Amino acid sequence: MEGKKFSILDRIKSFKYAFEGLKFFFVNEHNGRVHFGAAFFAIGLSFYLKISNLEWIAIISVIAVVFTAEIFNSAIEKLADAVTLEINPQIKIIKDLAAGAVLVTAVLAALVGGIIFLPKLF
Numbered sequence: 392m393e394g395k396k397f398s399i400l401d402r403i404k405s406f407k408y409a410f411e412g413l414k415f416f417f418v419n420e421h422n423g424r425v426h427f428g429a430a431f432f433a434i435g436l437s438f439y440l441k442i443s444n445l446e447w448i449a450i451i452s453v454i455a456v457v458f459t460a461e462i463f464n465s466a467i468e469k470l471a472d473a474v475t476l477e478i479n480p481q482i483k484i485i486k487d488l489a490a491g492a493v494l495v496t497a498v499l500a501a502l503v504g505g506i507i508f509l510p511k512l513f
């Protein structure tokens with residue numbers, strides 16, 4: 392908030408709330424569990440195939456990007472549902488846009504994973 396004094400305690404609380412958000416995502420959101428499984432698989436495969444440092448950076452980055460998009464998507468869905476649960480054409484566009492953003496990151500992750508893993512597997 393504007394003009395509020397800096398407080399270490401407030402910063403710690405912000406972290407606590409952020410972790411509460413992550414916990415909610417992984418426990419309650421089905422997509423969260425699916426992405427967690429996919430990330431676990433990709434990291435396991437990366438260790439197995441002994442990928443390079445640069446390849447690790449690419450894999451970790453796309454995992455983080457997909458999670459970030461999916462967490463924002465969940466937040467937007469929750470916000471939209473808080474506005475109205477009635478069928479609403481604007482809510483449809485808002486939710487479809489958020490889902491589209493997740494799809495873009497998922498395609499990116501699949502391409503990066505394919506480029507790194509496929510030549511090492513076949």
Ligand SMILES: Nc1ncnc2c1ncn2[C@@H]1O[C@H](COP(=O)(O)OP(=O)(O)OP(=O)(O)O)[C@@H](O)[C@H]1O
Nearest residue numbers: 421422468475476477478479480482483486487490
């Ligand atoms: N209130 C609404 N009005 C109009 N269309 C909606 C509404 N709510 C959802 N939709 C449509 O249904 C789709 C799915 O919405 P929903 O909220 O169920 O998300 P979801 O993709 O099933 O998410 P999740 O599986 O993570 O719960 C949306 O992308 C949108 O096209």
